[in-house]
Amino acid sequence: MTNFLENISLAAHNTFGMKVVARYFARFKSLEDLSSSLDNELSKHQPLLILGGGSNILFTKDFDGLILKNELSGREVLREDNDHVWIRGGAGENWHEFVQWAIAMGFAGIENLSLIPGSLGASPMQNIGAYGVELCDHFDSLEAYHIQDREVHTFKKEDCNFGYRESVFKRKYRNQYVITSVVLKLSKKADFRTSYGAIQQELEKMNVSEPSIRAVSDAVMSIRRSKLPDPAKIGNAGSFFKNPVIELSHYNKLKIDFPDIISYPSGEAMFKVPAGWLIEKAGWKGRNLGNYGVHNMQALVLVNYGGATGAQIYNLSQDIIDDIQNKFGIILEREVNIY
Numbered sequence: 001m002t003n004f005l006e007n008i009s010l011a012a013h014n015t016f017g018m019k020v021v022a023r024y025f026a027r028f029k030s031l032e033d034l035s036s037s038l039d040n041e042l043s044k045h046q047p048l049l050i051l052g053g054g055s056n057i058l059f060t061k062d063f064d065g066l067i068l069k070n071e072l073s074g075r076e077v078l079r080e081d082n083d084h085v086w087i088r089g090g091a092g093e094n095w096h097e098f099v100q101w102a103i104a105m106g107f108a109g110i111e112n113l114s115l116i117p118g119s120l121g122a123s124p125m126q127n128i129g130a131y132g133v134e135l136c137d138h139f140d141s142l143e144a145y146h147i148q149d150r151e152v153h154t155f156k157k158e159d160c161n162f163g164y165r166e167s168v169f170k171r172k173y174r175n176q177y178v179i180t181s182v183v184l185k186l187s188k189k190a191d192f193r194t195s196y197g198a199i200q201q202e203l204e205k206m207n208v209s210e211p212s213i214r215a216v217s218d219a220v221m222s223i224r225r226s227k228l229p230d231p232a233k234i235g236n237a238g239s240f241f242k243n244p245v246i247e248l249s250h251y252n253k254l255k256i257d258f259p260d261i262i263s264y265p266s267g268e269a270m271f272k273v274p275a276g277w278l279i280e281k282a283g284w285k286g287r288n289l290g291n292y293g294v295h296n297m298q299a300l301v302l303v304n305y306g307g308a309t310g311a312q313i314y315n316l317s318q319d320i321i322d323d324i325q326n327k328f329g330i331i332l333e334r335e336v337n338i339y
Contacts, residue, residue, distance in 0.1 A: 002026050002037045004066075013069065014054035015117055017235035018310045024066040029073070029092075031152070034145060034178060037068055048147075049339065050178050052119035053094065056126065056237055057337045060310035070121055072180055075101055080188075086140055088183045091121025095128075103213050108190035109138040111217040112199075115224045117231060117238060121179040125169045126335070127162045131220055132196030136162035140185040144169075144177035152180065165242050165335055192216055198223055227298050235304030236295070240317060241275040241332045254328060275332055276300040278324050292316065314338060 008025035011017055024042055028034040037043060047065030051057075072090035075098065079086050085107050089098050095118050099110050112133040122128075123135050124142055141156050160167045169177060192211045194200045202219035203211060229236050246254075248269040254261055258281065266272040279285060279299035286296035292308035293316070295301040302313055321332045 002028070002033055002040060004037075004040070004042055008067075010054075010059060010063065010067070013051060013067075014057055014059055015231035015235065015237055016058055016304050016310070016313065017231075017306075018059045018304070020059040020062045020310065022063045022065070022067045025069070026066070027069040027071050029071045031072075031145065031180065034068070034180075035150060038147060038150070042066055043068075048175070052092070052122040053117060055117035055119075055231070056122065056335070057339060058237060058310050058313055059339050060314050061339075063339060068178075070119065070178065072121070074181075077105075078183060083189065084185055084187055086183055086185050088181055089120045090181055091119060091179045093120040095120050095123055099217070102184075102186060103217055106213075107186035107188070108213045109133075109186040110135075110184065111190075111213045112193055112196075112220055114217040114220045120182050124160060124162075124167055124179065124182060126165045127160075127167050129165070131199060131223075132193040134162070136160070138184050138186055140183040142179055142182045144179045146177055148176065153177070164245070190216075194219075228301060229295055229297075229303060234295075235306070235308070236301050237336045239275075239300040240302045240334060240336050241279070241300060241320075242335045243272050243275050244278075244330050244332060245270050245272045246330060247271075250329065258328075273330065275324075278328055278330065278332070279320060282320075282323050282327050284320055284323070289316065294320075 003026060005025045008022050010022055011019045024046060026037050028037055043066050049063060049067045051067050051069050071092040073092055074090040076088050077085060078088050087102060096115050098120050099114050103111055112131040113128060116128055116130060124139060128135050139157050141154055143152050143154055145152050190213050194203060194211060199219050202223055203215060206219060208215045245266045251263060251271040262277045263271040263273050276299045284294045285299035287294045291305045292312050293303060295303050302316060317334060324330055324332050
């Protein structure tokens with residue numbers, strides 16, 4: 001029987017470390033737990049939030065409803081052929097630990113996604129990505145529990161409508177499903193992607209001449225640790241904003257005023273501009289507002305140094321959005337979910 005707790009602090013359940021309270025809180029470790037929780041009268045009369053690792057969320061106030069913490073676990077090899085292996089994990093598995101398990105098993109493909117905080121179940125929701133790799137590159141399928149129908153549905157890659165930090169679970173099916181497990185298709189022979197960011201340089205610093213999936217993972221972790229604050233020490237949710245994509249005509253105008261603008265082709269006559277470059281160019285990088293601010297090593301990261309409120313972080317993000325729009329004519333979009 002599900003144990004419902006009342007007035008529970010969420011400080012340990014969100015990487016921003018916001019000291020907010022959930023009116024009701026329960027954990028589920030099986031589909032039976034989830035089903036019984038949803039059948040409880042409490043869940044029928046309260047706002048409901050399914051929480052994973054809490055790494056992509058900003059609480060701006062107490063949550064006056066029921067939070068169900070996804071702790072579905074398990075890792076297994078489903079099948080394999082000469083070139084590939086299909087692995088499945090419970091949605092409550094820690095993402096980074098799942099990646100490290102895959103690497104230890106000798107399976108390649110997601111090593112560039114090492115050290116991304118959060119849970120396995122959250123990874124397809126926003127199609128996580130880093131250093132030239134996105135989850136959708138190695139995604140096979142997932143199972144999700146339909147809250148209304150009480151049925152488990154299978155979603156193949158084409159059903160998820162993956163985009164840049166997007167999937168059907170962020171918009172079309174938002175709050176309709178609980179992801180229960182994820183299947184990834186990985187390779188037995190690595191196809192290393194080391195040209196993105198500083199991976200190749202980091203490998204050289206490590207005196208690695210012949211890359212391995214372990215070495216690439218170690219290089220990625222070293223880079224991330226040098227640029228991104230550890231949520232266990234400084235409250236943050238990683239990259240707060242998406243990288244905007246603008247039209248060629250807009251890019252050409254910006255190029256006149258900002259010859260040093262950084263960009264990457266993104267489809268026909270479109271360019272992706274790093275949000276971090278825009279924020280740094282506008283003078284926000286390292287801005288300290290007392291107990292919160294913008295990280296001094298990565299302008300994409302908003303930080304809670306201790307005691308800040310979610311409302312303060314949210315207002316800071318809005319000030320940045322307004323400033324970037326005024327200076328560059330670009331509207332930044334938050335990557336973090338706001339509650």
